Amino acid sequence: MIPELGHYALVLALALGLFQSVVPVIGARANDAALMRLASSTALMQFVFVIISFGALGACFVTSDFSLVTVVENSHSQMPLIYKFTSIWGNHEGSMLLWVLILSLFGALVALFGGNLPASLKANALAVQAWIAVAFYLFILLTSNPFLRLAQPPIEGQSLNPILQDPGLAVHPPLLYLGYVGFSMAFSFAIAALIEGRIDAAWARWVRPWTLMAWMCLTLGIAGGSYWAYYTLGWGGFWFWDPVENASLMPWLAGTALLHSAVVMEKRNALKIWTILLAILTFSLSLIGTFLVRSGVLTSVHSFANDPRRGVFILAILVLFIGGSLALFAWRASVLKQGGLFAPISREGALVFNNLFLTTCCLTVLVGTLYPLALEAVTGAKISVGGPFFNLTFGPLFLMLMCAMPFGPLLAWKRGDLLGVSQRLMAAFAAGIAAVAIAFAAEGRGSLLAPFGVGLAFFVMAGAVVDLAERTGLFRLPLAVVVNRALGLPRSAWGTAVAHFGIATTLLGIVGAAAWGAERIVALKPAQTVSISGYDLSFDGLVQRPGPNYTEQLAKFTVREGGVVVGVMQPSKRSFAARAMSTNEAALMARGAGQLYLSLGDLNADGSIVIRLYYKPLVLLIWLGAVVMMVGGALSLSDRRLRVGAPKPAAKSALQPAE
Amino acid sequence: MTRKQRRLVLIGGSLGVLAIAVALVLNALSGSIVFFNSPTDVIEKHIAAGSRIRVGGLVKDGSVQRGDDLRIRFEVTDGKNDVAVRYQGVVPDLFREGQGVVAEGRLETGGILVADTVLAKHDERYMPREVVDALKKSGRWEETSGAPPGGRTR
Numbered sequence: 001m002i003p004e005l006g007h008y009a010l011v012l013a014l015a016l017g018l019f020q021s022v023v024p025v026i027g028a029r030a031n032d033a034a035l036m037r038l039a040s041s042t043a044l045m046q047f048v049f050v051i052i053s054f055g056a057l058g059a060c061f062v063t064s065d066f067s068l069v070t071v072v073e074n075s076h077s078q079m080p081l082i083y084k085f086t087s088i089w090g091n092h093e094g095s096m097l098l099w100v101l102i103l104s105l106f107g108a109l110v111a112l113f114g115g116n117l118p119a120s121l122k123a124n125a126l127a128v129q130a131w132i133a134v135a136f137y138l139f140i141l142l143t144s145n146p147f148l149r150l151a152q153p154p155i156e157g158q159s160l161n162p163i164l165q166d167p168g169l170a171v172h173p174p175l176l177y178l179g180y181v182g183f184s185m186a187f188s189f190a191i192a193a194l195i196e197g198r199i200d201a202a203w204a205r206w207v208r209p210w211t212l213m214a215w216m217c218l219t220l221g222i223a224g225g226s227y228w229a230y231y232t233l234g235w236g237g238f239w240f241w242d243p244v245e246n247a248s249l250m251p252w253l254a255g256t257a258l259l260h261s262a263v264v265m266e267k268r269n270a271l272k273i274w275t276i277l278l279a280i281l282t283f284s285l286s287l288i289g290t291f292l293v294r295s296g297v298l299t300s301v302h303s304f305a306n307d308p309r310r311g312v313f314i315l316a317i318l319v320l321f322i323g324g325s326l327a328l329f330a331w332r333a334s335v336l337k338q339g340g341l342f343a344p345i346s347r348e349g350a351l352v353f354n355n356l357f358l359t360t361c362c363l364t365v366l367v368g369t370l371y372p373l374a375l376e377a378v379t380g381a382k383i384s385v386g387g388p389f390f391n392l393t394f395g396p397l398f399l400m401l402m403c404a405m406p407f408g409p410l411l412a413w414k415r416g417d418l419l420g421v422s423q424r425l426m427a428a429f430a431a432g433i434a435a436v437a438i439a440f441a442a443e444g445r446g447s448l449l450a451p452f453g454v455g456l457a458f459f460v461m462a463g464a465v466v467d468l469a470e471r472t473g474l475f476r477l478p479l480a481v482v483v484n485r486a487l488g489l490p491r492s493a494w495g496t497a498v499a500h501f502g503i504a505t506t507l508l509g510i511v512g513a514a515a516w517g518a519e520r521i522v523a524l525k526p527a528q529t530v531s532i533s534g535y536d537l538s539f540d541g542l543v544q545r546p547g548p549n550y551t552e553q554l555a556k557f558t559v560r561e562g563g564v565v566v567g568v569m570q571p572s573k574r575s576f577a578a579r580a581m582s583t584n585e586a587a588l589m590a591r592g593a594g595q596l597y598l599s600l601g602d603l604n605a606d607g608s609i610v611i612r613l614y615y616k617p618l619v620l621l622i623w624l625g626a627v628v629m630m631v632g633g634a635l636s637l638s639d640r641r642l643r644v645g646a647p648k649p650a651a652k653s654a655l656q657p658a659e
Numbered sequence: 660m661t662r663k664q665r666r667l668v669l670i671g672g673s674l675g676v677l678a679i680a681v682a683l684v685l686n687a688l689s690g691s692i693v694f695f696n697s698p699t700d701v702i703e704k705h706i707a708a709g710s711r712i713r714v715g716g717l718v719k720d721g722s723v724q725r726g727d728d729l730r731i732r733f734e735v736t737d738g739k740n741d742v743a744v745r746y747q748g749v750v751p752d753l754f755r756e757g758q759g760v761v762a763e764g765r766l767e768t769g770g771i772l773v774a775d776t777v778l779a780k781h782d783e784r785y786m787p788r789e790v791v792d793a794l795k796k797s798g799r800w801e802e803t804s805g806a807p808p809g810g811r812t813r
Binding site (some may be wrong): 343353356363367372388392421487521572582583601 | 665691695753
């Protein structure tokens with residue numbers, strides 16, 4: 001009964017989506033307020049029905065209803081409750097349901113909080129949102145129905161893939177989808193603007209909070225996925241340049257560019273056409289990501305099952321939306337009026353520079369991701385494009401971008417003074433050069449790359465501090481005035497500085513972990529000791545321990561630093577009977593911003609155990625930096641001008657003068 | 660500066676960055692990509708010793724020999740031909756005889772692959788696609804063994 005209810009609710013959501021795809025557009029054409037208002041009600045109802053559908057699937061998973069194919073294939077009665085719940089999206093069908101749940105959530109949010117939007121823009125944007133929703137409802141109902149019943153239900157399920165039985169599954173996919181799907185808002189508003197043929201600075205102000213919210217979630221989602229892979233795959237890597245990771249990185253890069261170009265549009269009424277194009281491209285990249293992950297063209301942990309029909313269906317959605325929106329863009333973009341002149345050396349110019357580099361970075365990732373697929377389709381040759389390719393292409397471009405990063409916020413709008421900015425950045429230059437010197441002296445080896453990376457990270461961090469110091473008059477004015485100014489500073493200025501500080505923090509972590517890490521792979525017998533970077537680990541022994549749905553072999557290591565015990569590390573291997581699989585649970589011990597990382601390999605017949613031991617200095621900064629970036633985004637989101645909401649169209653004078 | 664000049668600066672700058680990117684991509688593509696081969700490809704294509712390749716197939720039954728210091732030797736087979744692989748390090752949890760494997764490394768004279776990476780499948784249900792393709796090419800792939808268990812009724 002419950003599965004049928006869920007299935008039926010999804011069909012109803014589809015029907016509402018079809019209605020919402022057409023009627024509001026007609027309403028906006030005919031200027032019929034009643035028809036336009038219908039979009040909000042249908043968007044809310046769609047959300048309600050998708051919640052019912054998702055809830056129904058959730059109920060089936062939590063109660064282990066093995067009459068459903070998805071539950072049988074991905075759940076097991078003995079799994080802990082949290083994994084029964086998270087296995088809703090630990091499979092293809094359920095994860096697509098989560099996708100449309102988040103899509104309809106965003107539609108409902110616009111319906112609820114979009115009160116200050118012009119009626120026609122809101123109606124059109126919600127209609128575009130419904131087009132996307134309809135495509136994905138159809139995809140689920142026709143090719144990936146999660147409510148498919150089995151005639152003869154088995155007694156026991158096949159369990160969730162043990163790799164996915166991790167708290168990471170509770171966090172990573174929902175956050176990532178909030179990011180991916182959140183960019184659909186920018187897309188819908190862009191298409192609505194093209195349909196209306198009208199766009200102004202206020203448009204950017206409406207779109208920015210949605211983009212910012214999506215960007216924050218995506219930032220955390222990517223960082224969370226990276227940390228999950230780091231501790232679960234057992235060899236201490238935090239980024240693999242796997243096509244699926246790239247699929248999430250590309251929308252992030254394009255979305256970051258979109259955030260920056262929307263600033264120019266909002267403050268200076270320039271770069272309108274480019275911003276619209278970026279909004280389209282960002283969501284297109286999210287769709288490409290969904291295609292790469294969900295169609296089965298790639299094999300990875302993320303692709304759960306392959307069914308060629310699904311690939312073709314998503315490809316059709318992809319072609320329809322990307323092709324359609326770009327065609328609309330080509331047709332209508334010339335209608336939008338250009339405005340806002342600026343010199344190449346100016347805040348606008350710096351933001352264009354940012355956009356240029358971010359989109360080029362994104363392009364190199366796209367090439368590296370799609371080239372192997374294209375080559376195989378054309379010539380049949382199979383190649384793998386991995387880390388070395390991206391380190392040689394993405395790496396230099398992104399580092400160039402970071403070199404320019406501190407300059408941007410200090411440049412004035414319209415016409416900037418590069419020399420003056422450089423002088424004000426003297427302290428940051430000094431910090432960077434000092435960091436290079438210290439790192440070089442400490443490293444003692446020939447390579448210049450790592451000290452350069454550290455120097456760059458410190459330059460950008462100090463640049464962010466200089467930016468705030470300049471704005472508040474720190475060191476120049478009395479403290480009371482500084483505090484007053486700091487409180488009066490727009491939150492978005494704080495957001496910029498904090499987010500830039502965050503990306504530099506991440507860079508520092510990457511350089512530290514990649515350049516100065518240590519690695520030991522050895523076989524140890526009980527009571528033997530292994531040393532790494534000043535730490536001694538002695539192997540105390542191995543114990544068996546039962547878990548809820550696995551048995552665990554737990555190895556105990558005592559960690560000493562200079563003879564003093566600093567802690568115990570207990571890596572383990574878990575064997576899951578339901579899937580005849582085992583997973584590796586690495587043990588982590590934070591030492592400052594660095595980590596000791598210990599994972600188990602094979603057990604040998606002579607009683608020794610193979611261990612992989614890493615010391616990764618500064619590694620925690622990688623993810624901490626992402627959190628800092630997210631905080632920067634949140635500060636920016638809380639900016640008064642976004643919180644108060646966009647002014648009514650009459651009050652367009654609210655375009656603030658350049659700071 | 661006139662509007663036209665500004666636009667020229669902008670377009671010039673964009674083309675410049677794009678040119679750098681293209682140069683970087685072409686440079687990286689020529690140096691850092693790795694071709695995938697089945698054991699039969701390795702034998703038939705006469706791949707030059709010293710080149711970096713990926714080989715995929717099944718770990719041949721009875722071929723795994725473990726030595727000191729985590730050294731391991733095994734053969735990768737596609738049912739027709741075998742390629743010997745030498746590796747030092749920890750092999751993945753799901754590395755087993757008769758199971759799919761992908762090894763990446765340098766091909767030495769004598770046709771031995773000195774691997775620096777060994778990948779096994781990450782789930783007992785699915786094979787690495789490269790392995791499936793290699794087995795299909797050699798005619799040793801049974802469709803039934805690849806299909807996920809549990810029939811779909813209705």
